[in-house]
Amino acid sequence: MLRIVYRFLSLGMFLFILLLSQTKPCHANEISVELVWKLSQAGWVEIEVEQGDYQLIVDKTVLIFPKGSTLQVGWGGWAPVLRINHAEYQVFGGSVLKLREIDQGSLRVKSPDGKDVVYRGGLQLNWQNNHWRLINEVDSEDYLKGVVPIEMSNEWANGGIEGLKAQAVAARTYLVKHTENGKKVITDSPDIDQAYAGKIVEGEASAAIEATRNEILVDTQSGEPIEALYSSHSGGYTEDAKNVWGKVDINNVSHPDPYSQGVGGAADHWRFIISAPVLGSTFGLGPVRNIELDKFPSGRVKGVRMEDEFGHSQTVTGRAFVKTFYPFGQPIRTEAFLGTLFEAQAIEPNRDSFGKFGLNIFRESLGQPLYQQEQGPLLARILSTSLGLSADSQPFGVFIFEGRGWGHGVGMSQWGAFHMAQLGYDYKSILSFYYNNASVHE
Secondary structure, three states: OOOOOOOOOOOOOOOOEEOHHHOOOOOOOEEEEEOOOOOOOEOOEEEEEEEOOEEEEEOOEEEEEOOOOEEEEEEEOOEEEEEEOOOOOEEOOOOEEEEEEOOOOEEEEEOOOOOEEEEEOEEEEEEEOOEEEEEEEEEHHHHHHOOHHHHOOHHHHHHHHHHHHHHHHHHHHHHHHHOOOOOOEEEOOOOOOOOOOHHHHOOOOHHHHHHOOOOEEEEOOOOOEOOOOEEOEOOOEOEOHHHHHOOOOOOOOOOEOHHHOOOOHHHOOEEEEEEHHHHHHHOOOOOEEEEEEEEOOOOOEEEEEEEEOOOOEEEEEHHHHHHHHOOOOOOOOOOOOOOOOEEEEEEOOOHHHHOHHHHHHHHHHOOOOOOEOOOEOOHHHEEEOOOEEOOOOOOOOEEEEEEOOEOOOEOEEHHHHHHHHHOOOOHHHHHHHHOOOEEEEO
């Protein structure tokens, strides 16, 4: 059995052993959130009790861990190590550590690369495949307080509180749907489930969560929770779920969305420019000379067919095409490829095409004009909106992609919901507009 020597450096801080049976039982609404967005594949982390009192469970030993206590975990060679309250590091021979609440509290988690996140509830640390897997055990309503502000914004409470309420109900419904039938673990990743950033983002949106406590969306016929999907901006037309995931969903069908038009800044209208050679090389072709778009009724692109100067062609799905150029981990701006609702325009490689129109594109898309001595701006020097300019001109054309919307477009448009709230609609009306055959149920 593991032996650990505990050294306590702060006067008045003490630990004493309790029986495992004395630990506090889980909350009725407690869920488990795997922290893969901020802390995936963690090698080293430091955890500090920011508020409340906790129990540190190491193997079968249960220890009081009051406010101000710290736990550091890492690995040395191939073995995991831990350190309690700045004492010496000890080799950890087990596989699971737990920090469990005695009363309501919060934990601050830091990593060597500068990540600093605060979570309500408890934390479980599993040593698996030479890294630590972190799972936040938290009350479901407290979880939502870390979801709604980052999926929308606390600032939207000013004039858009009903939109935040709609988001709270949708997020709660998604949680219930994805933790039913015995499944208890959800991730904090916006690419897998819902974005969850813990206590640090809590703010005005908490009022919307409290105002809709326990409310979810259910199918009006079956009474079961619906798949409450949502994305940032529909581009003016929501998408049918079957066109994105291949499965019919009567609660998420395509329809016009006038409330998402004219709002959302870059999400409402964006433009991406790329040279024919760079576009071709991205998909294993020579310089592209022609593009054909196959579209769904909503206007979103189902497939992209490209043909190069040598007669070779390549066809990819609209989603795969967008994913190739999507600005992962970068700020959203008008010069980014944000969704599948777009048109394509070719600018032919002739001298006349590099006139004033090209200069306007450069000024708007690159933030600066391009000049060549006594010849004016040259569109021929562009690589892509994201890659910038080349030193030399190329004799091929460029393609301009003009698009609307941000995200998959299925279900509720967050910008549309905010706009509806500004126009005076309540959250139930907003949800009714975006979700078919569904009603709010407590």
